[in-house]
Amino acid sequence: MSEVKTTAASSCASSGEFVPKIVMFCCNWCSYAGADGAGVSRFQQPSNVRVVRVMCSSRVDPVHIYTAFLEGADAVLITGCHIGDCHYVNGNDKTLVKYKFIKSMLNEMGMEDDRLMLRWISASEGQQFAEFVTEMVEKVKALGPSPLRKDGVV
């Protein structure tokens, strides 16, 4: 039993290296297309990111972010259209307000700053998308597993 638990808790690849799990919410109208563009243009990026497509970055509810963390995500990334370009007039302004609150809350809880990130990435910015993912995977690798992750969660 204990053996099983140890393997599970470490959340490691066979090499023993920490492999971060990252949940990413992408806006349907920009960064999701940006991700597509990154793939089409064959920009290299790590495969630690699980992309969730949402119709607008403001659709990302605090509940989504908290559930991701509690279920074992090491970081949560949100991407949306640049301010002023929202498909729904001011959705990303709302995202920004929510993001500030959640960020401040997670900081107070004792989470590191880089665990939750918001970035505006448009449909044509495939390169930036790949760079953002690469950068975040490196940062989270350095930070280690999230403190909110329950012991034993893979």
Add this chain to the structure above:
Amino acid sequence: MSAPENPAPAGAPPAGKPPEKKPPAPSTVGDVLKGSDIQVGGKYIGWSVRDEVRKEGGSGGLVTSILAGALEKGLVEHVVVLKKSSQYEAVPVLTSDVEDVYASAGSMHMLISNPTKYLRQFQNDATIALAVKPCDMRGIREQQKRNMIDLDKIFTIGLNCGGTMMPYKIRKVTEEVYGVNPDDVRAEEIEKGKLILETTDGEHHAQSIDELEEEDNGRRENCRYCVVKIATNADLACGNWGVMPDYAGKGTFVEVMTEKGAEFLRNAIDGGYAELKVASEPAAEARGKVNSIMLKMSAKTKEEVFVPMQSQTMTDLKKELENCIGCGACRTVCPPCACGTEAKCTAFNDPVDNYDISLFHMIRFLHLMDSCVGCGQCSDVCPADIPLARLYRKFANPMQDELNYVTGMDDRTPPFFEIKLEEVQ
């Protein structure tokens, strides 16, 4: 220093004065005002014209007379008064009988309940007048911002509040620190930093509040770091701070905050319930001085409580919350919580998930960042004794400081819903 004088009317006879004595006539310096003299923003000293109300009410019984006047003249249909179940405890009662208003006398520093959720049940049916502590009014305003309470139907008289005490704790202190039988206590008063208990044999027993609080026997913790002491968010802001010595125990300082407050005050004067005089400049200054002393004390306690909490880690937080039994009592009593029975914090919270910190708490922490009024009832009702008020304030303080937002003091939109459209256009 005065803690919430009775949310319905009056205060106990002031310490040091035997209650049998006929109430002294109010001072005659200055002119008694007519109803038309009352202006929004004006500061006055007032008292009841009725002898028996002045006798029962420590600070002249002005609050009682305004409430009674409003009820008798039909400005409101109901008044919320306190019905004492003992010297230490009382329950809020909705009444339309003016005798009940006159009967509910006696200052209570042990009144800890916040009437916001209680008001929500009635607010659509009737006009209600009530006396409130600053945190009560902050809760009411937060509900109003969320369209749950109609402020047009509610008239509030704010009372200065230096803090409240837990009834069970004060019973314990009476027995152990004062050496007095709790049932013998007839009245209590806070004066010059001392908690004075008067027993049935007329004797006064005093203890310094600072010393009591060192042993955690004084005011509730959230009151000790509360930042709103004068209820300037209510229609009228009343209290005995700023009552000069010649009026001491005979008058109540009142500041008119809204047009509605002025209307009710005019009604009390014209209807022959109360007399008012203009408060002198030194009186207003004295009131501000007491307030700033109280705020300084609060700032000090705030530092003592929250600076060590900054180094708290996730493990400490998980430890604080590990005893939670998920009863939801903290949410039920929470004054700014406006969702009702089906809410995000309950609908998405599944005990089977067995997270270290439940989604319920995660969502509550976030919601209270912009709406916590600091009433401290969550800590009071928690069956697992989790210091919830302190945890909620820990999350709320940095955000409210950054946004320069004091919850429930004005009509400003809660910052979580404050979306800037200008940047788009």
